[in-house]
Every structure is written in C-alpha cells, then in structure tokens.
Amino acid sequence: MLKVEDLTVYYGKALALQNVSLHVDKGELVALIGPNGAGKTTLLKSISGLVKPTQGRIIFNGDDLTGMKPNKIAKYGIAHCPEHRRLAPDMTVLENLELGAYLRRDKDGIKEDLEYVFQIFPVLKERLNQPAGTMSGGEQQMVAIGRAFMARPQLLLLDEPLLGLSPIMKSKILSAIKTVRARGITTLLVEQDARSALKIVDRVYVLENGAVVMEGSPSALSSEEHIRAFYLGA
Secondary structure, eight states, X not given: OEEEEEEEEEETTEEEEEEEEEEEOTTOEEEEEOOTTSSHHHHHHHHTTSSOOSEEEEEETTEXXXXXXXXXXXXXXXXXXXXXXXXXXXXXXXXXXXHTTTTOOOHHHHHHHHXXXXXXXXXXXXXXXXXXXXXXXXXXXXXXXXXXXXXXXXXXXXXXXXXXXXXXXXXXXXXXXXXXXXXXXXXXXXXXXHHHHHTTOSEEEEEEXXXXXXXXXXXXXXXXXXXXXXXXXX
C-alpha cells in the first residue's frame, strides 16, 4: 500500500532523513522505533505532506504523492494523528471528532463511525460537550485517535500515541490501536516506547540518525543485542 523510496529530507542545511526506504502492506501494523531526533516524526510529516522531501518518492496505492499538499494527500485516504495530539482545545470533544470527517459527505457512515469511536473510548461519549483542552493527556490522545479514525482512512499514521501516558492509559491506547487495526485500517506507528510497540505490531523498522538501520519481525529484533540494550533495557 505504501512505499517510501530513498527519501532524503533537509531542514535548511541539517540532514533529517537520508535515503530512507520502507513499505507497509495493506492490513499491516508496522512500527517505526528509534531515539529522539532520529527522524521518525519527519518521516510521517513527509508522508502526509507537511514536509517536502529533497529527494526520493512516496508511493501510495500506486500513486506518487511526493511533494503534494497535505489537503490533497488526505483525499487519498491518509490520516495523520500527530505528536502532542494537536487538538483544538477550546472546541468540544464532539467538534474535534467531527473535524476528522470534514472531507466526508456520507452522514450515515459518519454517524456509524462516531458510535464506533465511542465503543473504543466510552469516556468520550460521556464528555461530548467538554472542551478538549480541559481533559487529561490520555483522554486527549483518545480524542486525537478518534478524530483520525473519523476520516475513515486507508492508512493511519500514529506519532507517539503513548507519549507521557500512565501505564493504565498506555494499555487502553494499545488496545484501541489493535481494535482499529482489526477493523482493516493499515497503520504506521511511530513510538519511542519500543517495548510496548513490539507487543502489537507485525513488523518493525529501526531509524537512527535519519537512516533505517534494521527491519524485521518483533521476535527477530527483540533477540538482537543492539535492540535489547538500547530499546528494551535488557
């Protein structure tokens, strides 16, 4: 479904990504792990059009999206749930969720997906009219994931959904990610909490210093000394 080919990105003179290549097949849940500053967020922003690559290509279902504007990329069925959530804090939970469906015109489908979000995150139904900015960090993350789901995407980009959450809230978010995946939504997950990510994904890419240094199954990478030492604390 998604192919990133030899992607290179600069911020001014600073190299952020260097010849990065990866793929995500339809129905897969793929993780991208790595330390802070490795380029993980830059890669997701490149896929969703928020950052323009210097070279390389981004192919989605056979279409070249390289350099397209974010609003056009969204129409292809790619939803980006960004780091730090980026909600509209003064808008209600319901209004934030509805923002995710702004490109859609199928009212019955939107209503159906809204009910599905409430099944995944029951607390959101209880807080529909509460301003999103007054909620806890974990609850805001639920809203952010729900907003992305409301786009009914073919590909979901999740950037650090577990960042700063309590163990209980992490467990809820991980369960939600698995549930969304079971719905058939292909997902590329960026996560610094490698131990948690490896429990739920099909494949893993390791990004360090702007380059992919490893790729494989969770079980294979978990046995690698480098991964155990630097990402799993073992």
